[in-house]
């Protein structure tokens with residue numbers, strides 16, 4: 001049985017193309033341009049790369065990009081004042097505060113100060129609650145991208161056994177909610193899970209969001225299962241810097257039916273979903289039909 005490589009890069013390009021078409025139609029028919037504000041506090045190198053990439057792709061699909069770069073020692077009051085201004089700015093439809101924040105800033109407080117309808121990351125407590133109760137919400141971008149790839153590959157996910165490894169608020173938990181929403185039988189595994197390999201061997205779908213390089217082994221995977229690798233880990237191998245996922249790709253691809261590569265899988269889909277969420281937020285703010 002040969003493995004299917006799920007091409008997140010190509011899929012993300014398709015999603016961005018659809019977003020660009022909608023943006024252009026919105027401008028033409030309603031004279032509105034969706035706008036995304038990204039707030040970066042400090043100079044974390046990985047965060048700087050993400051913010052640059054988000055800004056570039058926002059402009060490429062025809063949206064307005066507003067970047068706010070703040071000093072690492074910005075006070076909580078100043079950050080909250082900026083978010084308040086963005087909440088009240090009619091040209092800003094989506095607000096993203098790049099995480100992690102410097103230690104002196106309370107992440108929960110900051111995220112929950114974003115207007116829920118502009119919370120394109122889907123981390124505001126209102127959006128978490130709406131997602132958990134199956135209501136219309138802003139859905140976190142990384143799990144949304146994973147779900148889109150799974151739907152594209154499988155069609156219906158109904159009745160499939162899904163195991164999500166990781167229970168973080170930004171990936172694991174919302175991923176599990178989304179899979180449940182698509183009628184999977186969902187198990188959430190974490191660092192205290194007993195006999196993880198055995199739990200994984202029952203999974204038709206594995207979503208790995210662990211933060212440990214090449215952690216999930218091929219012989220933990222049920223033959224033919226679909227493996228979505230969320231991990232982004234920088235390692236050094238043979239004297240070179242390399243990006244690897246949370247799944248041992250070499251062994252997993254010999255067993256899985258389908259697998260996402262790292263890089264080129266979940267990563268590109270995350271930013272594409274951020275753009276899609278910004279478009280959705282813009283349409284909702286105007287009472288216009290949402291793009292499907």
Ligand code: NDP
Nearest residue numbers: 142166167168171190191209210211230231232266267270
């Ligand atoms: P966190 O560190 O917040 O969560 C990791 C989870 O993995 C925790 O729930 C932890 O369990 C669990 N875990 C750790 N060790 C084990 C173990 N030995 N066995 C089973 N479970 C374990 O990470 P995130 O969710 O933020 O990110 C996960 C990965 O996804 C990272 O590699 C990150 O870089 C990547 N990522 C990629 C994105 C993308 O766009 N592609 C976006 C966001 C993240 P416990 O709760 O018990 O500690």
